[in-house]
Amino acid sequence: MASASTAADISEAKITPIVIISCILASSGGLMFGYEVGISGGVTAMPGFLKKFYPDVYASTQKLKTNSNYCRFNNQGLQLFTSLLYLAALVSTFFASYTTKRLGRRLTMLIAGIFFIVGTVLNASFQELSMVIIGRIFLGCGVGFANQAVPLFLSEIAPTRIRGGLNILFQLNVTVGILFATLVNYGAAKIKGGWGWRVSLGLAGVPALLLTLGSLVVVDTPNSLIQRGKLDEGRAVLKRIRGTENVEAEFSEILEASSAAKEIKHPFKNLLKWKNRPPLVIAIAMQIFQQFTGMNAILFYAPILFATMGFGNNASLYAAVILGAVNVLATIVSIFLVDKVGRRMLLLEAGIQMLLSQLVIGIVLAFKVKDHSNNLSYGLAIVVVVMVCTFVSAFAWSWGPLGWLIPSETFPLETRSAGQSVTVCMNMLCCFLIGQVFLLMLCSMKYGVFLFFSAWVLVMSLFVLFLVPETKNVPIEEMTERVWKQHWFWKRYKDDYEGGRVK
Ligand code: BGC
Numbered sequence: 001m002a003s004a005s006t007a008a009d010i011s012e013a014k015i016t017p018i019v020i021i022s023c024i025l026a027s028s029g030g031l032m033f034g035y036e037v038g039i040s041g042g043v044t045a046m047p048g049f050l051k052k053f054y055p056d057v058y059a060s061t062q063k064l065k066t067n068s069n070y071c072r073f074n075n076q077g078l079q080l081f082t083s084l085l086y087l088a089a090l091v092s093t094f095f096a097s098y099t100t101k102r103l104g105r106r107l108t109m110l111i112a113g114i115f116f117i118v119g120t121v122l123n124a125s126f127q128e129l130s131m132v133i134i135g136r137i138f139l140g141c142g143v144g145f146a147n148q149a150v151p152l153f154l155s156e157i158a159p160t161r162i163r164g165g166l167n168i169l170f171q172l173n174v175t176v177g178i179l180f181a182t183l184v185n186y187g188a189a190k191i192k193g194g195w196g197w198r199v200s201l202g203l204a205g206v207p208a209l210l211l212t213l214g215s216l217v218v219v220d221t222p223n224s225l226i227q228r229g230k231l232d233e234g235r236a237v238l239k240r241i242r243g244t245e246n247v248e249a250e251f252s253e254i255l256e257a258s259s260a261a262k263e264i265k266h267p268f269k270n271l272l273k274w275k276n277r278p279p280l281v282i283a284i285a286m287q288i289f290q291q292f293t294g295m296n297a298i299l300f301y302a303p304i305l306f307a308t309m310g311f312g313n314n315a316s317l318y319a320a321v322i323l324g325a326v327n328v329l330a331t332i333v334s335i336f337l338v339d340k341v342g343r344r345m346l347l348l349e350a351g352i353q354m355l356l357s358q359l360v361i362g363i364v365l366a367f368k369v370k371d372h373s374n375n376l377s378y379g380l381a382i383v384v385v386v387m388v389c390t391f392v393s394a395f396a397w398s399w400g401p402l403g404w405l406i407p408s409e410t411f412p413l414e415t416r417s418a419g420q421s422v423t424v425c426m427n428m429l430c431c432f433l434i435g436q437v438f439l440l441m442l443c444s445m446k447y448g449v450f451l452f453f454s455a456w457v458l459v460m461s462l463f464v465l466f467l468v469p470e471t472k473n474v475p476i477e478e479m480t481e482r483v484w485k486q487h488w489f490w491k492r493y494k495d496d497y498e499g500g501r502v503k
Pocket of ligand 1: 037171174175178290295296299327399400401403404427431
Protein backbone atom coordinates (compact mmCIF):
# COMPACT_ATOMS: atom_id res chain seq x y z
CA MET A 1 0.00 0.00 0.00
CA ALA A 2 0.96 3.70 0.11
CA SER A 3 4.46 3.04 1.37
CA ALA A 4 6.06 6.11 -0.20
CA SER A 5 3.55 8.61 1.14
CA THR A 6 3.53 6.89 4.49
CA ALA A 7 7.28 7.25 4.62
CA ALA A 8 6.81 11.00 4.09
CA ASP A 9 4.22 11.10 6.89
CA ILE A 10 6.48 9.19 9.17
CA SER A 11 9.37 11.57 8.78
CA GLU A 12 6.98 14.42 9.60
CA ALA A 13 5.53 12.69 12.64
CA LYS A 14 6.86 14.45 15.71
CA ILE A 15 7.57 12.98 19.07
CA THR A 16 4.83 15.01 20.75
CA PRO A 17 4.41 15.52 24.51
CA ILE A 18 0.97 13.93 24.36
CA VAL A 19 2.46 10.71 23.00
CA ILE A 20 5.16 10.65 25.65
CA ILE A 21 2.71 11.40 28.49
CA SER A 22 0.14 8.88 27.25
CA CYS A 23 2.81 6.23 26.99
CA ILE A 24 4.14 6.93 30.47
CA LEU A 25 0.66 6.76 31.98
CA ALA A 26 -0.43 3.69 30.09
CA SER A 27 2.73 1.83 30.82
CA SER A 28 1.99 2.00 34.54
CA GLY A 29 0.01 -1.19 33.80
CA GLY A 30 3.43 -2.81 33.72
CA LEU A 31 4.16 -1.51 37.21
CA MET A 32 1.33 -3.55 38.60
CA PHE A 33 2.37 -6.68 36.76
CA GLY A 34 5.95 -6.26 37.94
CA TYR A 35 4.88 -5.64 41.51
CA GLU A 36 2.96 -8.90 41.55
CA VAL A 37 5.86 -10.82 40.00
CA GLY A 38 8.25 -9.36 42.55
CA ILE A 39 6.20 -9.51 45.69
CA SER A 40 5.23 -13.15 46.02
CA GLY A 41 8.73 -14.60 46.36
CA GLY A 42 9.46 -12.45 49.41
CA VAL A 43 6.01 -12.87 50.95
CA THR A 44 6.09 -16.63 50.68
CA ALA A 45 9.45 -16.63 52.46
CA MET A 46 8.17 -14.49 55.38
CA PRO A 47 7.81 -16.53 58.57
CA GLY A 48 4.70 -14.53 59.64
CA PHE A 49 2.92 -15.41 56.40
CA LEU A 50 3.99 -19.04 56.44
CA LYS A 51 3.03 -19.53 60.07
CA LYS A 52 -0.45 -18.18 59.43
CA PHE A 53 -1.29 -19.89 56.15
CA TYR A 54 1.24 -22.63 55.53
CA PRO A 55 2.28 -23.98 58.92
CA ASP A 56 3.70 -27.18 57.37
CA VAL A 57 6.08 -25.23 55.18
CA TYR A 58 7.02 -23.09 58.14
CA ALA A 59 7.85 -26.18 60.14
CA SER A 60 9.92 -27.56 57.29
CA THR A 61 11.93 -24.33 56.95
CA GLN A 62 12.84 -24.70 60.61
CA LYS A 63 14.24 -28.20 60.15
CA LEU A 64 17.28 -27.32 58.10
CA LYS A 65 19.43 -30.11 59.38
CA THR A 66 17.05 -32.87 58.44
CA ASN A 67 15.67 -31.46 55.23
CA SER A 68 17.46 -31.04 51.93
CA ASN A 69 18.32 -27.41 51.37
CA TYR A 70 17.03 -27.59 47.83
CA CYS A 71 13.66 -28.88 48.97
CA ARG A 72 12.73 -26.99 52.05
CA PHE A 73 10.26 -24.63 50.36
CA ASN A 74 8.81 -27.25 48.07
CA ASN A 75 5.06 -27.21 48.66
CA GLN A 76 2.40 -27.24 45.95
CA GLY A 77 -0.04 -25.12 47.99
CA LEU A 78 2.59 -22.45 48.47
CA GLN A 79 3.46 -22.46 44.80
CA LEU A 80 -0.21 -22.07 44.02
CA PHE A 81 -0.22 -18.77 45.90
CA THR A 82 2.34 -17.51 43.39
CA SER A 83 1.01 -19.12 40.28
CA LEU A 84 -2.75 -18.76 40.68
CA LEU A 85 -2.50 -15.16 39.58
CA TYR A 86 -1.12 -16.28 36.24
CA LEU A 87 -3.91 -18.78 35.78
CA ALA A 88 -6.52 -16.05 36.31
CA ALA A 89 -4.64 -13.76 33.93
CA LEU A 90 -4.58 -16.48 31.32
CA VAL A 91 -8.34 -16.95 31.33
CA SER A 92 -9.23 -13.28 31.60
CA THR A 93 -7.16 -12.27 28.61
CA PHE A 94 -9.79 -13.73 26.27
CA PHE A 95 -12.41 -11.41 27.75
CA ALA A 96 -9.87 -8.64 27.48
CA SER A 97 -9.51 -9.37 23.78
CA TYR A 98 -13.21 -8.63 23.37
CA THR A 99 -13.04 -5.39 25.34
CA THR A 100 -9.88 -4.13 23.60
CA LYS A 101 -11.61 -4.59 20.30
CA ARG A 102 -15.11 -3.38 21.21
CA LEU A 103 -14.48 -0.81 23.94
CA GLY A 104 -10.97 0.23 23.01
CA ARG A 105 -7.52 0.03 24.56
CA ARG A 106 -8.16 2.82 27.06
CA LEU A 107 -11.28 1.37 28.69
CA THR A 108 -9.66 -2.04 28.87
CA MET A 109 -6.83 -0.46 30.87
CA LEU A 110 -9.40 1.15 33.15
CA ILE A 111 -11.05 -2.21 33.77
CA ALA A 112 -7.63 -3.62 34.61
CA GLY A 113 -7.05 -0.83 37.14
CA ILE A 114 -10.36 -1.57 38.85
CA PHE A 115 -9.58 -5.30 39.08
CA PHE A 116 -6.25 -4.42 40.65
CA ILE A 117 -7.82 -2.17 43.27
CA VAL A 118 -10.40 -4.77 44.31
CA GLY A 119 -7.76 -7.52 44.41
CA THR A 120 -5.43 -5.42 46.53
CA VAL A 121 -8.12 -4.52 49.05
CA LEU A 122 -9.07 -8.17 49.42
CA ASN A 123 -5.45 -9.25 49.73
CA ALA A 124 -4.37 -6.74 52.28
CA SER A 125 -7.35 -7.02 54.56
CA PHE A 126 -8.04 -10.74 54.57
CA GLN A 127 -7.91 -13.07 57.54
CA GLU A 128 -8.66 -16.25 55.64
CA LEU A 129 -6.61 -18.05 53.02
CA SER A 130 -9.73 -18.19 50.84
CA MET A 131 -9.77 -14.39 50.68
CA VAL A 132 -6.13 -14.30 49.59
CA ILE A 133 -6.99 -16.69 46.86
CA ILE A 134 -9.93 -14.57 45.68
CA GLY A 135 -7.76 -11.46 45.88
CA ARG A 136 -5.08 -13.18 43.80
CA ILE A 137 -7.73 -14.06 41.19
CA PHE A 138 -8.80 -10.41 40.91
CA LEU A 139 -5.18 -9.35 40.59
CA GLY A 140 -4.67 -11.96 37.91
CA CYS A 141 -7.64 -10.59 35.95
CA GLY A 142 -6.06 -7.15 36.23
CA VAL A 143 -2.82 -8.52 34.81
CA GLY A 144 -4.72 -10.23 31.98
CA PHE A 145 -6.53 -7.03 31.00
CA ALA A 146 -3.52 -4.75 31.41
CA ASN A 147 -1.06 -6.95 29.54
CA GLN A 148 -3.56 -7.26 26.74
CA ALA A 149 -4.23 -3.56 26.31
CA VAL A 150 -1.03 -1.75 27.28
CA PRO A 151 1.44 -3.22 24.75
CA LEU A 152 -1.10 -2.70 21.93
CA PHE A 153 -1.76 0.84 23.08
CA LEU A 154 1.94 1.66 23.11
CA SER A 155 2.72 0.10 19.75
CA GLU A 156 -0.20 1.84 18.08
CA ILE A 157 0.26 5.29 19.51
CA ALA A 158 4.03 5.53 19.03
CA PRO A 159 5.61 7.07 15.93
CA THR A 160 7.36 4.29 13.99
CA ARG A 161 10.93 5.41 14.53
CA ILE A 162 10.71 5.20 18.33
CA ARG A 163 8.02 2.51 18.59
CA GLY A 164 10.38 -0.03 20.12
CA GLY A 165 11.67 2.40 22.73
CA LEU A 166 8.20 3.57 23.75
CA ASN A 167 6.83 0.06 23.89
CA ILE A 168 9.65 -0.90 26.23
CA LEU A 169 8.29 1.62 28.74
CA PHE A 170 5.84 -1.15 29.60
CA GLN A 171 8.67 -3.51 30.40
CA LEU A 172 10.55 -0.73 32.20
CA ASN A 173 7.56 -0.39 34.47
CA VAL A 174 7.47 -4.13 34.96
CA THR A 175 11.04 -4.02 36.16
CA VAL A 176 10.46 -0.95 38.36
CA GLY A 177 7.46 -2.78 39.84
CA ILE A 178 9.62 -5.80 40.59
CA LEU A 179 12.30 -3.65 42.22
CA PHE A 180 9.76 -1.69 44.23
CA ALA A 181 8.25 -4.97 45.43
CA THR A 182 11.62 -6.34 46.42
CA LEU A 183 12.42 -3.21 48.43
CA VAL A 184 9.02 -3.33 50.10
CA ASN A 185 9.62 -6.98 51.01
CA TYR A 186 13.02 -6.11 52.37
CA GLY A 187 11.50 -3.51 54.71
CA ALA A 188 8.33 -5.47 55.48
CA ALA A 189 10.25 -8.56 56.52
CA LYS A 190 11.77 -6.50 59.31
CA ILE A 191 8.42 -5.44 60.78
CA LYS A 192 7.99 -6.97 64.21
CA GLY A 193 4.87 -8.98 64.96
CA GLY A 194 4.87 -11.03 61.74
CA TRP A 195 2.38 -8.89 59.77
CA GLY A 196 4.87 -7.38 57.32
CA TRP A 197 3.39 -9.48 54.50
CA ARG A 198 0.20 -7.40 54.80
CA VAL A 199 2.18 -4.27 54.00
CA SER A 200 3.76 -6.03 51.04
CA LEU A 201 0.42 -7.09 49.61
CA GLY A 202 -1.31 -3.80 50.43
CA LEU A 203 1.20 -1.52 48.74
CA ALA A 204 0.11 -2.99 45.41
CA GLY A 205 -2.56 -0.31 45.75
CA VAL A 206 -0.07 2.34 44.62
CA PRO A 207 0.50 1.03 41.08
CA ALA A 208 -3.18 0.01 40.90
CA LEU A 209 -4.26 3.60 41.49
CA LEU A 210 -1.71 4.93 39.01
CA LEU A 211 -3.05 2.75 36.22
CA THR A 212 -6.66 3.58 37.05
CA LEU A 213 -6.07 7.32 37.09
CA GLY A 214 -3.73 7.11 34.09
CA SER A 215 -6.33 5.38 31.95
CA LEU A 216 -8.86 8.10 32.74
CA VAL A 217 -6.48 10.70 31.33
CA VAL A 218 -5.03 9.15 28.13
CA VAL A 219 -6.59 9.30 24.64
CA ASP A 220 -7.40 6.06 22.88
CA THR A 221 -5.25 5.06 19.90
CA PRO A 222 -6.30 6.23 16.42
CA ASN A 223 -6.21 2.59 15.27
CA SER A 224 -8.73 1.61 17.92
CA LEU A 225 -10.99 4.63 17.30
CA ILE A 226 -10.99 4.04 13.54
CA GLN A 227 -11.58 0.33 14.03
CA ARG A 228 -14.67 1.21 16.07
CA GLY A 229 -15.98 3.50 13.35
CA LYS A 230 -15.06 6.79 15.05
CA LEU A 231 -13.34 8.15 11.98
CA ASP A 232 -13.36 11.87 12.74
CA GLU A 233 -12.15 11.36 16.26
CA GLY A 234 -9.51 8.95 14.98
CA ARG A 235 -8.25 11.50 12.45
CA ALA A 236 -8.23 14.28 15.06
CA VAL A 237 -6.30 12.14 17.54
CA LEU A 238 -3.84 11.15 14.84
CA LYS A 239 -3.15 14.83 14.09
CA ARG A 240 -2.73 15.61 17.77
CA ILE A 241 -0.40 12.77 18.54
CA ARG A 242 1.70 13.15 15.39
CA GLY A 243 1.88 16.94 15.79
CA THR A 244 1.15 17.54 12.10
CA GLU A 245 -1.85 18.09 9.80
CA ASN A 246 -0.31 15.78 7.24
CA VAL A 247 -1.63 12.44 8.45
CA GLU A 248 -3.76 11.38 5.48
CA ALA A 249 -1.51 8.55 4.34
CA GLU A 250 -1.26 7.03 7.80
CA PHE A 251 -4.98 7.59 8.28
CA SER A 252 -5.91 5.76 5.10
CA GLU A 253 -3.49 2.97 5.91
CA ILE A 254 -5.21 2.45 9.26
CA LEU A 255 -8.60 2.76 7.57
CA GLU A 256 -7.69 0.07 5.09
CA ALA A 257 -6.41 -2.19 7.86
CA SER A 258 -9.60 -1.51 9.75
CA SER A 259 -11.92 -2.41 6.85
CA ALA A 260 -10.01 -5.65 6.49
CA ALA A 261 -10.54 -6.13 10.21
CA LYS A 262 -14.29 -5.51 9.89
CA GLU A 263 -14.62 -8.43 7.50
CA ILE A 264 -13.48 -10.72 10.26
CA LYS A 265 -16.35 -12.25 12.15
CA HIS A 266 -14.46 -14.83 14.16
CA PRO A 267 -11.11 -13.33 15.11
CA PHE A 268 -9.74 -16.42 16.83
CA LYS A 269 -10.67 -18.71 13.96
CA ASN A 270 -9.15 -16.21 11.58
CA LEU A 271 -5.95 -16.26 13.56
CA LEU A 272 -5.52 -19.91 12.66
CA LYS A 273 -5.64 -19.28 8.93
CA TRP A 274 -2.61 -20.14 6.87
CA LYS A 275 -1.70 -16.53 6.08
CA ASN A 276 -1.73 -15.57 9.77
CA ARG A 277 0.65 -18.30 10.83
CA PRO A 278 3.87 -16.28 10.82
CA PRO A 279 2.98 -13.72 13.52
CA LEU A 280 1.07 -16.38 15.44
CA VAL A 281 3.97 -18.79 15.53
CA ILE A 282 6.39 -16.00 16.42
CA ALA A 283 4.12 -14.72 19.20
CA ILE A 284 3.63 -18.15 20.75
CA ALA A 285 7.28 -19.08 20.46
CA MET A 286 8.42 -15.75 21.89
CA GLN A 287 6.31 -16.31 24.99
CA ILE A 288 7.38 -19.88 25.56
CA PHE A 289 10.99 -18.92 25.07
CA GLN A 290 10.77 -15.80 27.22
CA GLN A 291 9.59 -17.87 30.15
CA PHE A 292 11.95 -20.75 29.48
CA THR A 293 14.94 -18.47 29.78
CA GLY A 294 14.36 -19.24 33.46
CA MET A 295 14.11 -15.56 34.35
CA ASN A 296 10.98 -15.90 36.44
CA ALA A 297 12.28 -18.95 38.16
CA ILE A 298 15.10 -16.74 39.33
CA LEU A 299 12.92 -13.73 40.07
CA PHE A 300 9.94 -15.35 41.79
CA TYR A 301 12.15 -17.24 44.06
CA ALA A 302 15.24 -15.04 44.21
CA PRO A 303 15.29 -14.78 48.00
CA ILE A 304 14.52 -18.49 48.35
CA LEU A 305 17.08 -19.30 45.68
CA PHE A 306 19.82 -17.31 47.35
CA ALA A 307 18.92 -18.83 50.71
CA THR A 308 19.18 -22.24 49.07
CA MET A 309 22.61 -21.37 47.74
CA GLY A 310 23.67 -20.74 51.29
CA PHE A 311 23.18 -17.00 51.67
CA GLY A 312 21.76 -15.84 55.01
CA ASN A 313 18.20 -14.46 55.13
CA ASN A 314 19.17 -10.81 54.93
CA ALA A 315 21.85 -11.40 52.35
CA SER A 316 19.30 -13.21 50.19
CA LEU A 317 16.85 -10.33 50.19
CA TYR A 318 19.72 -7.95 49.59
CA ALA A 319 20.94 -9.92 46.60
CA ALA A 320 17.39 -9.92 45.24
CA VAL A 321 17.32 -6.11 45.47
CA ILE A 322 20.55 -5.94 43.47
CA LEU A 323 18.97 -8.17 40.83
CA GLY A 324 15.96 -5.88 40.69
CA ALA A 325 18.17 -2.84 40.13
CA VAL A 326 20.17 -4.55 37.38
CA ASN A 327 16.89 -5.50 35.73
CA VAL A 328 15.73 -1.86 35.63
CA LEU A 329 19.04 -0.46 34.39
CA ALA A 330 19.45 -2.99 31.63
CA THR A 331 15.89 -2.34 30.45
CA ILE A 332 16.78 1.33 30.05
CA VAL A 333 19.70 0.27 27.86
CA SER A 334 17.21 -1.58 25.70
CA ILE A 335 15.01 1.51 25.26
CA PHE A 336 17.92 3.30 23.64
CA LEU A 337 19.19 0.40 21.56
CA VAL A 338 16.09 -1.30 20.24
CA ASP A 339 15.31 1.12 17.41
CA LYS A 340 19.00 1.52 16.55
CA VAL A 341 20.63 -1.91 16.60
CA GLY A 342 17.32 -3.68 16.11
CA ARG A 343 15.47 -6.53 17.77
CA ARG A 344 17.47 -9.43 16.39
CA MET A 345 20.84 -8.14 17.44
CA LEU A 346 19.68 -7.69 21.04
CA LEU A 347 18.17 -11.16 21.17
CA LEU A 348 21.25 -12.85 19.70
CA GLU A 349 23.79 -11.08 21.88
CA ALA A 350 21.72 -11.75 24.98
CA GLY A 351 21.42 -15.41 24.05
CA ILE A 352 25.17 -15.86 24.30
CA GLN A 353 25.36 -13.94 27.57
CA MET A 354 22.52 -15.91 29.16
CA LEU A 355 23.85 -19.25 28.01
CA LEU A 356 27.30 -18.64 29.44
CA SER A 357 26.11 -17.25 32.76
CA GLN A 358 23.71 -20.12 33.35
CA LEU A 359 26.39 -22.66 32.56
CA VAL A 360 28.74 -21.05 35.07
CA ILE A 361 26.07 -20.95 37.79
CA GLY A 362 25.17 -24.58 37.15
CA ILE A 363 28.79 -25.69 37.26
CA VAL A 364 29.68 -23.72 40.41
CA LEU A 365 26.68 -25.12 42.22
CA ALA A 366 27.35 -28.61 40.98
CA PHE A 367 30.77 -28.56 42.55
CA LYS A 368 30.15 -26.54 45.61
CA VAL A 369 26.73 -26.85 47.14
CA LYS A 370 26.10 -30.01 49.08
CA ASP A 371 22.56 -30.90 49.98
CA HIS A 372 22.73 -30.62 53.68
CA SER A 373 25.01 -27.71 54.28
CA ASN A 374 25.33 -24.02 53.51
CA ASN A 375 28.84 -24.17 52.24
CA LEU A 376 29.13 -21.73 49.37
CA SER A 377 32.35 -19.88 50.04
CA TYR A 378 32.37 -16.09 50.00
CA GLY A 379 34.28 -15.95 46.71
CA LEU A 380 31.96 -18.39 44.97
CA ALA A 381 28.91 -16.66 46.36
CA ILE A 382 30.13 -13.49 44.65
CA VAL A 383 30.67 -15.39 41.40
CA VAL A 384 27.11 -16.69 41.57
CA VAL A 385 25.64 -13.25 42.22
CA VAL A 386 27.68 -11.69 39.41
CA MET A 387 26.60 -14.43 37.03
CA VAL A 388 22.96 -14.09 38.03
CA CYS A 389 23.25 -10.32 37.38
CA THR A 390 24.88 -11.02 34.01
CA PHE A 391 21.97 -13.27 33.17
CA VAL A 392 19.36 -10.80 34.36
CA SER A 393 20.87 -7.89 32.43
CA ALA A 394 20.88 -9.91 29.23
CA PHE A 395 17.26 -10.91 29.71
CA ALA A 396 16.33 -7.33 30.51
CA TRP A 397 17.57 -5.91 27.22
CA SER A 398 16.26 -8.73 25.11
CA TRP A 399 13.63 -11.33 25.84
CA GLY A 400 12.00 -9.28 28.62
CA PRO A 401 10.91 -6.31 26.51
CA LEU A 402 11.00 -7.95 23.09
CA GLY A 403 8.76 -10.80 24.18
CA TRP A 404 6.04 -8.15 24.45
CA LEU A 405 7.14 -5.77 21.74
CA ILE A 406 7.47 -8.12 18.80
CA PRO A 407 4.01 -9.74 19.04
CA SER A 408 2.33 -6.38 19.63
CA GLU A 409 3.82 -4.94 16.44
CA THR A 410 3.64 -7.86 14.04
CA PHE A 411 -0.04 -8.84 13.98
CA PRO A 412 -2.13 -7.01 11.37
CA LEU A 413 -4.96 -4.92 12.83
CA GLU A 414 -7.53 -7.58 11.90
CA THR A 415 -5.95 -10.11 14.24
CA ARG A 416 -4.19 -7.78 16.65
CA SER A 417 -6.49 -8.10 19.67
CA ALA A 418 -6.93 -11.83 19.24
CA GLY A 419 -3.21 -12.24 18.62
CA GLN A 420 -2.36 -10.28 21.71
CA SER A 421 -4.68 -12.50 23.75
CA VAL A 422 -2.90 -15.57 22.57
CA THR A 423 0.38 -13.83 23.44
CA VAL A 424 -0.70 -12.97 26.97
CA CYS A 425 -2.31 -16.34 27.44
CA MET A 426 0.84 -18.23 26.42
CA ASN A 427 2.98 -15.98 28.58
CA MET A 428 0.80 -16.56 31.61
CA LEU A 429 0.54 -20.28 30.96
CA CYS A 430 4.31 -20.59 30.92
CA CYS A 431 4.64 -18.27 33.93
CA PHE A 432 2.15 -20.50 35.72
CA LEU A 433 3.98 -23.67 34.80
CA ILE A 434 7.34 -22.31 35.85
CA GLY A 435 5.87 -20.85 39.06
CA GLN A 436 4.23 -24.16 39.83
CA VAL A 437 7.04 -26.54 39.08
CA PHE A 438 10.20 -24.59 39.71
CA LEU A 439 10.59 -25.44 43.37
CA LEU A 440 9.90 -29.05 42.52
CA MET A 441 12.55 -28.91 39.80
CA LEU A 442 15.00 -27.25 42.15
CA CYS A 443 14.32 -29.98 44.64
CA SER A 444 14.78 -32.84 42.18
CA MET A 445 17.23 -31.47 39.59
CA LYS A 446 19.21 -29.24 41.97
CA TYR A 447 21.89 -27.26 40.08
CA GLY A 448 20.69 -29.09 36.94
CA VAL A 449 17.83 -26.57 36.59
CA PHE A 450 20.34 -24.01 35.37
CA LEU A 451 21.67 -26.43 32.78
CA PHE A 452 18.09 -27.19 31.77
CA PHE A 453 17.37 -23.51 31.13
CA SER A 454 20.66 -22.99 29.33
CA ALA A 455 19.68 -25.67 26.84
CA TRP A 456 16.47 -23.73 26.20
CA VAL A 457 18.47 -20.55 25.66
CA LEU A 458 20.46 -22.30 22.96
CA VAL A 459 17.30 -23.43 21.17
CA MET A 460 15.68 -19.99 21.33
CA SER A 461 18.78 -18.29 19.99
CA LEU A 462 18.76 -20.58 16.97
CA PHE A 463 15.09 -19.79 16.52
CA VAL A 464 15.88 -16.08 16.47
CA LEU A 465 18.77 -16.57 14.10
CA PHE A 466 16.66 -18.32 11.49
CA LEU A 467 13.09 -17.29 12.03
CA VAL A 468 12.62 -13.98 13.81
CA PRO A 469 12.48 -11.14 11.26
CA GLU A 470 13.77 -7.62 11.95
CA THR A 471 10.88 -5.22 12.53
CA LYS A 472 12.81 -2.10 13.47
CA ASN A 473 11.59 1.04 11.64
CA VAL A 474 8.76 -0.72 9.82
CA PRO A 475 5.37 1.04 10.17
CA ILE A 476 2.97 -1.15 12.09
CA GLU A 477 0.36 -1.49 9.32
CA GLU A 478 3.04 -2.38 6.75
CA MET A 479 4.42 -5.52 8.37
CA THR A 480 2.85 -7.91 5.91
CA GLU A 481 4.38 -6.24 2.87
CA ARG A 482 7.71 -5.26 4.28
CA VAL A 483 8.45 -8.05 6.71
CA TRP A 484 6.56 -11.27 6.18
CA LYS A 485 6.52 -11.19 2.38
CA GLN A 486 10.27 -10.56 2.33
CA HIS A 487 11.35 -13.23 4.81
CA TRP A 488 13.10 -16.30 3.39
CA PHE A 489 10.87 -18.71 5.29
CA TRP A 490 7.68 -16.88 6.23
CA LYS A 491 7.04 -15.55 2.74
CA ARG A 492 5.58 -18.89 1.72
CA TYR A 493 2.65 -18.14 4.03
CA LYS A 494 1.99 -14.83 2.35
CA ASP A 495 2.49 -15.66 -1.32
CA ASP A 496 -0.52 -15.32 -3.57
CA TYR A 497 -0.45 -19.04 -4.02
CA GLU A 498 -1.54 -20.07 -0.58
CA GLY A 499 -0.51 -23.69 -0.64
CA GLY A 500 -4.03 -24.68 -1.65
CA ARG A 501 -5.37 -23.48 1.70
CA VAL A 502 -8.05 -20.95 2.52
CA LYS A 503 -6.65 -17.47 2.26
C1 BGC B 1 8.09 -11.11 31.72
C2 BGC B 1 7.85 -11.45 33.14
C3 BGC B 1 9.12 -11.23 33.91
C4 BGC B 1 9.64 -9.85 33.72
C5 BGC B 1 10.97 -9.67 34.37
C6 BGC B 1 8.56 -9.72 31.64
O1 BGC B 1 8.75 -9.38 30.33
O2 BGC B 1 6.91 -11.29 30.98
O3 BGC B 1 7.40 -12.76 33.19
O4 BGC B 1 8.90 -11.44 35.24
O5 BGC B 1 9.75 -9.57 32.36
O6 BGC B 1 11.51 -8.41 34.22
